[in-house]
Amino acid sequence: MKSRIALLDKILERKYADAFLITSPRSVQHLCGYFFNFETGPSPFHLIPAALVVLPALGAYLVIADNESGQLTDLNPEIMLVPYKSYSYDKPLEYGKHFKNCIFELVKSKGRRSLTIGIEPESLPAFISISLREKYPDIEFVDITADVQDLRLIKDDDELNMIRAATRLCDIGQAAITKHARTGISELDLFSMVRWEIESAAGRRVPMMADLVSGTRTGEGGGNPSTRVMNPRDLVMSDLTPCLDGYWGDTCSTIVLGKPTAGQQELFNKIKDTLEMGIKALKPGVRACDIDSLMRKQLAPMGEYSHHSGHGVGLAYHEEPRIVPYNETELRPNMVIALEPGIYNRDFGIRLEHLAVITENGSEVISKFDHFFEIGG
């Protein structure tokens, strides 16, 4: 578990704070490595998975439910664990009070009456901010949401390894699609087989978002797998987005069960060319909006797609830099970018997606499967 606490110094250069109170699960994981598995919903025994309190020059503290803290065996020694009583059966549940008290004790150690605290107000519970203001009427809250998010733009080697591992699961999933997709199987059964192969490879449960649609449903661009049974010559669109230990992979394929029509084949070829053109254009110094514009123009004769041309991937399946018309951000080495051009008609749709890392001179595609339309091919 890599600690990146020192990255917060960049924020301190711009904004004064006596303390940082980091509460969004993605920021907490980025800065100290703790991943809370969201797959079964919010726990009935905490407000938020954890809070990271950083007191500049003093220390970094992870305030976490005691029944979660046991999983943190290899926590970086730079981070001090502050477990609070979460679940109990012999006393009433008071996890909110215990959680708050731990945060208050840490903030108090700054020993000031007037405090300035850097917060992420979108994820900080009002329960904490209201109590802090009652205790310290002169408290000032400084919004550091964008600053903390910016720290995640450029991935370090540990993060790239985790994204590569999640993307390997995408490759396994896409191979399972070509292996198992056939006339007579339902989308849901195909999905179950794909997930089984992915979880077998991972050796554990893997949270996973998936568009898995067939036939005319591909014209809608995506959706959850349903009981729809596949027919001969159906298209099958599989946008597989697994999460391994907090980091996501993201790829999309579209295949045809049998022979495509000439129009389908032409569209597939054009989208595949567009994806390849986009990938070739990825390199440091190019602006995100230029990649977007290049791909949109290339596909314009075939139609429009009313979504992004791509997006960053990491601790979120959709993050900066977004590959969209307004975004003038210049690409830099170690950004991770998914590109996913698509066209959706009344009867069918096609989308193809690969995941790439920006390198010193260009990019490396880290999803290792090939896009075949006819899966026999």
Add this chain to the structure above:
Amino acid sequence: MKSRIALLDKILERKYADAFLITSPRSVQHLCGYFFNFETGPSPFHLIPAALVVLPALGAYLVIADNESGQLTDLNPEIMLVPYKSYSYDKPLEYGKHFKNCIFELVKSKGRRSLTIGIEPESLPAFISISLREKYPDIEFVDITADVQDLRLIKDDDELNMIRAATRLCDIGQAAITKHARTGISELDLFSMVRWEIESAAGRRVPMMADLVSGTRTGEGGGNPSTRVMNPRDLVMSDLTPCLDGYWGDTCSTIVLGKPTAGQQELFNKIKDTLEMGIKALKPGVRACDIDSLMRKQLAPMGEYSHHSGHGVGLAYHEEPRIVPYNETELRPNMVIALEPGIYNRDFGIRLEHLAVITENGSEVISKFDHFFEIGG
């Protein structure tokens, strides 16, 4: 989608509020029927799934991301939809601002300078509470967390139907366990088969919490399915907790692959007796702590379990009334209670769980499978 907005009148009788701002996903679903599927984690395009703003005598408004609101086709006409711009590709993401503005517009319609707002501070983002205080310096926040939660204690007929449907998935899962569990299969493969049968029955993906452990791992009381391969005479513990459209089912079985030892059989029998005794004692007027005490004492010769004897089930897999030593709450008709006595030793553990609804005179067990130890039996 049942609307239960009128239930809030009970809170108004005790606490004054110009508006209620309901933000916890479970409360939002309970009051207006909207279920946000948490299975793939928090969306990158919203702060919280939705906010329900209730202006007493004026109306109830569901403030929800525009790309989610399409799913709400059969929303109760009592609820007015207020969609805000969430995802966009041609403009920067400003979902936080749009979300906040919708809430402000609604609150403003009360036309007062000094406002009292009932909130759930554990789930309300500080982003909203801080902005509200800036706009209305005299604003008063009233904590209605416990009041709103109390409304969920007694289930109405629609809720009971949803819990029954989720519990039917538990039955299917437990049948799949006895069908597929065998020497040589891994916990993870068994889990995949169980989930496949559950999702096939549901016709869609089903979020699911599951303890699925075998051999000495049963002595730990639970855990995620691993790659551990099952051996002859292993115990297999399966605590299956699926979530169907927001409502949970919850049951647990323990089986043995082959012949149990005499000690294992004795323990199984005693736990099964304890569960049956607990179920027989469930009826209106009995206190939760009395059920807990009865079961704990019955099992005391065999050991102790350092967890609850049971808990409520509904929109959370663990909710009130908790069946624990301190809880003097009296049971009432239409409460839904899981009972789950267990004993965990160094080498193995056994837990058995059923789900029951309190009736006028006693209880009805709504999980319909039987606990067999030897699965051939």
